[in-house]
Amino acid sequence: MSAKIVLPRVLQIGAGASSEVGPILKSLGLNHPLIVTDKVMVLLGYIESLQKSLVESEINADVFDDTVPEPTVASIQAGVKQVRNGNYDCVIALGGGSPIDSAKAIAILGKYGGEMRDYKFPRIVDEPGLPVIAIPTTAGTGSEVTRVTIISDEITDEKMMCLGIGFMPTVALVDYELSISVPARTTADTGIDAMTHAIEAYVSKKASAYTDTQAIAAMKLIGPNLRKVYHNGGDRDAREQMMLGSTLAGVAFSNASVALVHGMSRPIGAAYHVPHGLSNAMLLPAVTEFSIPAAAERYADCARAIGVADNSDDTEVANNKLMDELHALNKELQVPSPEEFGIDRQHFFNNLQTMAEQALASGSPANNPRAPNAEEIIELYKKLW
Numbered sequence: 001m002s003a004k005i006v007l008p009r010v011l012q013i014g015a016g017a018s019s020e021v022g023p024i025l026k027s028l029g030l031n032h033p034l035i036v037t038d039k040v041m042v043l044l045g046y047i048e049s050l051q052k053s054l055v056e057s058e059i060n061a062d063v064f065d066d067t068v069p070e071p072t073v074a075s076i077q078a079g080v081k082q083v084r085n086g087n088y089d090c091v092i093a094l095g096g097g098s099p100i101d102s103a104k105a106i107a108i109l110g111k112y113g114g115e116m117r118d119y120k121f122p123r124i125v126d127e128p129g130l131p132v133i134a135i136p137t138t139a140g141t142g143s144e145v146t147r148v149t150i151i152s153d154e155i156t157d158e159k160m161m162c163l164g165i166g167f168m169p170t171v172a173l174v175d176y177e178l179s180i181s182v183p184a185r186t187t188a189d190t191g192i193d194a195m196t197h198a199i200e201a202y203v204s205k206k207a208s209a210y211t212d213t214q215a216i217a218a219m220k221l222i223g224p225n226l227r228k229v230y231h232n233g234g235d236r237d238a239r240e241q242m243m244l245g246s247t248l249a250g251v252a253f254s255n256a257s258v259a260l261v262h263g264m265s266r267p268i269g270a271a272y273h274v275p276h277g278l279s280n281a282m283l284l285p286a287v288t289e290f291s292i293p294a295a296a297e298r299y300a301d302c303a304r305a306i307g308v309a310d311n312s313d314d315t316e317v318a319n320n321k322l323m324d325e326l327h328a329l330n331k332e333l334q335v336p337s338p339e340e341f342g343i344d345r346q347h348f349f350n351n352l353q354t355m356a357e358q359a360l361a362s363g364s365p366a367n368n369p370r371a372p373n374a375e376e377i378i379e380l381y382k383k384l385w
Contacts, residue, residue, distance in 0.1 A: 003208035005255050006147050008134075010171040013244060018135050018175040021050060021092065022057025028170070030090045030131060033061045036079060036103035037094045041065070041137065044181060050094060050135075061092065067102040070159075070269055070276065072152045073116050076102050076109070083110025083130065090131040093169070096190065097141025097276065100134050104149040104167045107132050116151050116160060121363055125164030134169040137178040139229070139242035140190020140277055142197055142250015144172035152270050159266035161362050168254075176236075176243035184230055188333040189277030191226040194246040195306070196280045198222065200259040201252035203291065203298045204367045211256035214248045216305045221245030223306030230333055261287045263364035264377060267355035272343045281335040285326040286383050287368075290376075292319050295369035338385055348385065352378045 010028075012020055025033065033054070041047055042065050054061050064079040083091070083106055091110075093103030105116060107129035119125050134144035143149070147168040152159045182190075198218035201211050222245040228238035264287065265279040274282075292299045300318035303309035308325040309318035329335075338348060356377040359365055365372055372380070 003210055003255065005210055006165055006168050007251065008145055008169050008172040011145065011174070012172070013174040013247065015177050015240075016175060017173040018050065018178060019053050021133060021135070021173060022053045022059055024171055024173070025054070025059055025090065025133065026057050028131065031059055032088050033059065033090045033092045033133070034079075034083060034086060034088045035061050035063045035092045035094060036067060036106060037063065037065050037099050038067045039065050041095050041099070046094060046137070046178065050092070062086065062088075064106075067095070067099045069098050070152060070273065071098050071102040071105070072154045074154060076105050076116075076151065079106040080109045083107070088130065090133060090170075092133045092135065094135045094137065096136065096138040096186070097143045100136065100141070100143040101149040101151065103132055103134070104129075104143070104169070105151050105162070108166055116162070117153065119162045120160040121163055125162060125166040127166050129166050131170035133171040133173065135173045135175065135178070136243075136246070138182055138186060138190040139176070139179055139239070139246040140193040142194065142246050142253065144169055144174060145247055145250040146254035148254060150266065150276070157270045158358055159270040161266070161364075172247070174243055174247050176240040179239050179243055180234060180236065182233065184233065187233060188230050188335070189275050189281060190246070191222065191229065191242060191277075192281040192284065192329070192333065192335070193277030194242070194249045195219065195222045195226065196261050196284055197249035197253040197258065198245070199284075199288070199302050200261055201249065201256040202302060203295045203369050204253075204256045204259050205369065206367055207256045211252045214252035215256070216301070218245045218249035218252060219302060219305035220307070221248070223308070226329070227332060257367045258364050260291065260365045260368035260372065263359040263362045264355070264380065266362060267358040268338070270358075271351060271355065272338070272341070272348075274341060278335065281330055281333070282338065282384055285323065285330060286380055288326060289323060290372070290380060291368055291370045293370065298369065345385070349382075352381050355381060
């Protein structure tokens with residue numbers, strides 16, 4: 001059976017990659033971009049540097065800087081309106097996963113209209129929107145190389161997964177130097193998110209030989225470097241390895257799909273405003289323990305790739321080491337439980353059935369090596385508390 005692989009048209013990786021945005025736009029015949037970002041990127045001076053690069057190529061860009069963490073239907077509306085009224089020929093996304101996801105949605109809605117709900121899974125959006133040039137500043141979501149965007153419906157408290165070739169950026173500029181200023185908490189959350197992408201892509205029922213190579217390579221980069229960048233954000237070599245690992249993990253899961261961790265993570269984020277990477281981190285140990293019996297050899301490969309087991313360890317020993325590592329990593333990176341995060345216990349437990357249904361509706365749990373039913377998801381949520 002063949003595997004369909006979708007990638008950006010241009011993927012440029014390394015120090016200074018972001019400064020190439022002007023010449024790359026010119027080479028694609030694009031001249032009127034809207035920069036989609038957040039106010040932190042403006043304060044850090046990244047937008048000024050980006051616009052300078054564009055001006056050198058005789059390109060003037062406008063800026064929409066009102067994106068928010070965990071983007072919602074409401075948070076992107078002004079950007080959609082700006083695109084519809086502005087005659088833009090492309091969108092430049094600068095920031096973490098939230099600005100990039102926002103930009104993808106704005107590029108589709110700005111061109112085709114409608115509501116975000118019209119584009120959510122199970123609809124597959126293969127119509128091309130405005131070209132998106134994605135410039136990530138965190139080593140985490142991999143959104144710069146994925147055909148997925150996540151937008152929350154604040155009315156229904158649902159994180160809507162929208163996917164298809166239409167959401168794949170045309171260009172990805174992966175410049176690790178932009179990640180050096182990322183604070184420790186965000187570094188931890190996005191880093192575990194990237195590790196989760198790689199693990200879930202590798203154990204997914206939709207994995208292929210191609211995605212396996214990307215996922216294993218990502219784990220080999222992320223495993224030894226996640227703690228380094230958490231404790232020392234100025235470690236340039238570790239930052240570079242993490243950024244490349246995040247991108248490879250994005251390629252892997254975009255083409256193999258994520259699984260149960262992400263399916264269960266989205267409802268927690270939507271209902272309780274837990275950052276996406278953090279909710280993944282909360283879930284990863286419990287979901288891995290649940291799933292190992294159905295894919296023991298695959299999880300053992302993950303343990304070896306991350307660097308906590310070696311080839312002399314048998315499958316059981318490797319998986320025990322993997323579980324020990326996931327618990328130790330969460331402890332060292334200070335990942336809270338839902339209770340420690342401050343979620344109301346009564347609301348959480350009253351919401352279990354709804355969250356389980358939303359998780360299943362996303363389609364991601366069906367890709368898990370051990371596909372759960374609603375009752376099993378509820379038990380995992382209880383264990384997570």
